[in-house]
Amino acid sequence: MIVARSIPEFRKARASLGDLAFVPTMGALHAGHLSLVDVGRRHATQSAVSIFVNPTQFGPHEDFHKYPRPIEADLAMCESAGVDLVFLPGVEDLYPPNEPAIRIEFPSLFSVLDGPRRPGHFAGVCQVVAKLFNIVQPQFACFGEKDFQQLAILSALVRSLDFPLTIVPCPTLRDPDGLAMSSRNRYLSAPQRARGLSISRALFSAQNLVAQGERSAEVLVRTMRQILLEGDPAIPIDLQYAAVVNAVTLQSIDAIATESRALIAMKVGETRLIDNIALIPPASR
Ligand code: PAF
Numbered sequence: 001m002i003v004a005r006s007i008p009e010f011r012k013a014r015a016s017l018g019d020l021a022f023v024p025t026m027g028a029l030h031a032g033h034l035s036l037v038d039v040g041r042r043h044a045t046q047s048a049v050s051i052f053v054n055p056t057q058f059g060p061h062e063d064f065h066k067y068p069r070p071i072e073a074d075l076a077m078c079e080s081a082g083v084d085l086v087f088l089p090g091v092e093d094l095y096p097p098n099e100p101a102i103r104i105e106f107p108s109l110f111s112v113l114d115g116p117r118r119p120g121h122f123a124g125v126c127q128v129v130a131k132l133f134n135i136v137q138p139q140f141a142c143f144g145e146k147d148f149q150q151l152a153i154l155s156a157l158v159r160s161l162d163f164p165l166t167i168v169p170c171p172t173l174r175d176p177d178g179l180a181m182s183s184r185n186r187y188l189s190a191p192q193r194a195r196g197l198s199i200s201r202a203l204f205s206a207q208n209l210v211a212q213g214e215r216s217a218e219v220l221v222r223t224m225r226q227i228l229l230e231g232d233p234a235i236p237i238d239l240q241y242a243a244v245v246n247a248v249t250l251q252s253i254d255a256i257a258t259e260s261r262a263l264i265a266m267k268v269g270e271t272r273l274i275d276n277i278a279l280i281p282p283a284s285r
Contacts, residue, residue, distance in 0.1 A: 001079050003086045007135055010087045014137060017084060019044040021168070022138030024129060027051040028068040028183035029077045032173040036142040037081045039170045043140040049078050050087040050132055052094065057124030068183060087136065094131055102127060106160075109153050112250050113263060114274070117240055122153050129154055133163050141165055146172040146180050148263060148276040152250055172275070174200065180275045187271040195235040196268045202227040202242065203277040206262045210279040215256045217244035220279070228266060238267040244279065256281050 004010035014020070021040025025033050033049075040047050051074055058064035071088070078086050104126040109115070115122060133141065141158075143151045155167050173181045178200035179193065188196060202224035209220060224242040231237070245252055247259040256279050263276040 001075075001083055001086060003075065003088055005088050005090070006093050007089065010085070010089075010135060013085050014048070017046045017048075019046065019140075020085075020136065020138040021047045021140040021142060022132070022136050022165075023047065023049045023142045024132050025049060025051055026053045026067065026183070027074045028070060028186075029074045030181050030183060032144060032146065032181035034077060034081045035173050036144060036170045037078075037083055039168060040140060040142045041082075043166075043168060044138075046084040047082070048085040048087060048136055048138065049083050050089075050136065052087070052089055052128070052132075054094075054124060054128040055091060056095070056127055057121050059118055059120060062118070063184075068186065087132075094128065104130060104157065106153055106156050109149070109156060109250055112245070112252075113149050113241060113243060114265060115149070117265070122150070125150055126153065126157050130157065130161065130163075133158075133165065138165050140168050142168045142170050144170050144172060146182065146275065148247075148261060149250060152248065178204070180273075182273070184271055184273070188268065191232065191235055192268045192271065195231050195237060196266070196271075196273050198228050198231050199264050199266055199273055199275045202264060203262055203275055206244075207277050207279060210256055210260075210281055213282060215281065217253050217255065217260075220244050220256075220262060224262065224264065228264065236269060240265040240267065240272075247278070 002013045004013050021044035023036045023040055037047050053067050055064055103123050105123055110122050151169055158167055178197055205227055206220045206224050221242055221244055228239050242264045244262050247261040260279040261276055262279055265274045
């Protein structure tokens with residue numbers, strides 16, 4: 001496995017590789033990330049992972065400084081997963097001082113769900129991912145469905161700016177209790193984790209209702225909210241949204257159709273958890 005710590009080093013190593021599946025990450029890798037590498041391997045002969053905690057996608061009060069950076073463990077995981085090339089740039093490699101500001105925006109996709117709650121976040125994600133695509137030059141890029149709004153936005157980025165690559169959406173990996181895997185789960189105490197499980201419970205209930213024929217988004221949202229709001233009152237939560245949207249436009253819908261998705265964001269203590277699920281009406285199964 002080659003570890004490149006600068007853009008020139010990376011470009012040199014990349015030149016000797018063929019078809020590449022790319023998994024951009026912020027490190028603190030877990031089985032969910034490795035599953036993206038596995039999916040990528042089904043599409044391309046070689047794989048690259050970037051590890052970069054991107055400052056431009058964190059708000060001033062978010063956890064940029066606290067974000068876990070277990071770099072040696074991450075490299076060992078990449079090695080054991082058979083990754084060919086790791087890109088490990090420093091902040092000044094990607095953001096040299098004195099470069100003029102740049103901002104990519106998709107107003108209709110940024111103004112919903114996490115967008116208003118995390119101002120600047122998706123612009124920062126688009127900025128770093130566009131740069132990484134240009135540096136890495138992959139044929140395929142793998143993103144988890146867990147960050148569904150991010151996946152929809154980056155799919156729009158590739159379409160709109162004609163990046164010559166295919167986005168590969170990868171299913172969310174869950175722990176046996178149902179919690180979607182996330183690097184931030186390590187912040188949760190055991191009681192907080194138990195409280196956070198209401199998220200996957202609510203999503204699976206919505207999915208089951210749709211499978212049984214329910215089409216009303218209002219009924220689904222009400223059901224999810226009920227499940228999310230019951231639970232140990234000693235654990236503080238902040239339910240930010242429980243929404244039913246079109247999976248491509250991310251706009252709220254009234255009735256379930258193909259490409260419908262339920263999404264939830266909830267803070268448990270100080271940890272913000274997000275999760276989502278496809279809502280597939282019986283006729284399209
Ligand atoms: O999903 C993430 O880990 C990040 O948002 C990404 C795509 C690596 C960009 O920094």
